[in-house]
Amino acid sequence: MTFASSDPSENDSEPFVESDPTGRYGRYDELLGSGSVKKVYRAFDQEEGIEVAWNQVKLRCFVDDPAMIERLFSEVRLLKSLNNGNIIKLYKVWRDEKNSILNFITEICTSGNLREYRKKHRHVSMRALKKWSKQILRGLVYLHTHKPCIIHRDLNCSNVFVNGNIGQVKIGDLGLAAIVGDNHIAHSVLGTPEFMAPEFYNENYTETVDIYAYGLCVLELVSLEIPYSECDSIPKIVKRVSSGIKPEALDKVRDGEAKTFIMKCIGNPMARPSAAELLRDPFFDGIDDDDEQE
Known part of the structure; x- marks a missing residue:
């Protein structure tokens, strides 16, 4: 039998609006930035206990522009191969086929651009x-x-x-x-x-x-x-x-x-x-x- 938690602090926690397929990363509703290509939301890495950035690109916007889609994938592939203290780190990437969205998790810089x-x-x-x-x-x-x-x-x-x-x-x-x-x-x-x-x-x-x-x-x-x-x-x-x-x-x-x-x-x-x-x-x-x- 499963009992509901009686810990009142859980009611104060900020809810995730979605999680990655593994359940490790949870996305909050807070938008950190928005550009012509992608939106960036605040998110949380539950395994490491750190805040991260959840980057989201709606691929259907570029259904008639395969070159743009390839460019986006190139960015992700490129980021994944880089490891330098003055380059933004990429942690995870996956494609949401159902909603035609490219998601990738990067480190978050707390003070913006x-x-x-x-x-x-x-x-x-x-x-x-x-x-x-x-x-x-x-x-x-x-x-x-x-x-x-x-x-x-x-x-x-x-x-x-x-x-x-x-x-x-x-x-x-x-x-x-x-x-x-x-x-x-x-x-x-x-x-x-x-x-x-x-x-x-x-x-x-x-x-x-x-x-x-x-x-x-x-x-x-x-x-x-x-x-x-x-x-x-x-x-x-x-x-x-x-x-x-x-x-x-x-x-x-x-x-x-x-x-x-x-x-x-x-x-x-x-x-x-x-x-x-x-x-x-x-x-x-x-x-x-x-x-x-x-």
């Missing part, structure tokens, strides 16, 4: 900005030296996530990433226009497009302005980028050292340093690795 976090905390020292920037670079070094090389292709502050209590940042949203061969060359035109390097439009580029985007991430962190926000349309952004016109936000950077560092990142692709070289840049002098959280 870096763009919103920076907007919320406007008074931040240059030292703190350098710590965040250095951690993003560490993630890029991992991706770019991975065998085979991985180009993120959509790096921007909304795709970097924060654990604010320990000052930790991690690169996420690898849905547009490209795995390239030994020549490190990719060809598709994909990404967020404000952060896309000029050579993207020639459809012949390498991982240095991530360095360009990274430089603009640093610019956004320092200036509190999204690059090319002076443009009111995507065609205008594309025209300025293709013409080599730098974003107006660069003129608002008063710190000479930061401006020099950003210019290194967004210069001629042949002259751009690698992520590993940038880690050794004088810009990070005094920012020790033991400051970083793994």
Whole structure:
């Protein structure tokens, strides 16, 4: 005979709205974020006793776009193979055939994305900005030296996530990433226009497009302005980028050292340093690795 629990604390527990097929992960109704492709909910790993993120993609939205579905599966396969302290970890993935939904569980970053976090905390020292920037670079070094090389292709502050209590940042949203061969060359035109390097439009580029985007991430962190926000349309952004016109936000950077560092990142692709070289840049002098959280 089964008796109902008399423990009154159970009535206070937050209910799961669904669980994964194994029963290990339970999803709450709280939406953490929503994008053009997926929704992310707060969830709980009952085996480890930790909160996680439950990512949910309705595949029926892309029934006429098999390339998009393949891209989503590519993100999941890619995430599953990665293991780095500055890259979002993937724990589990499964497909709900009945409801045509792709589900995957990732680690949760408690403070959301870096763009919103920076907007919320406007008074931040240059030292703190350098710590965040250095951690993003560490993630890029991992991706770019991975065998085979991985180009993120959509790096921007909304795709970097924060654990604010320990000052930790991690690169996420690898849905547009490209795995390239030994020549490190990719060809598709994909990404967020404000952060896309000029050579993207020639459809012949390498991982240095991530360095360009990274430089603009640093610019956004320092200036509190999204690059090319002076443009009111995507065609205008594309025209300025293709013409080599730098974003107006660069003129608002008063710190000479930061401006020099950003210019290194967004210069001629042949002259751009690698992520590993940038880690050794004088810009990070005094920012020790033991400051970083793994």
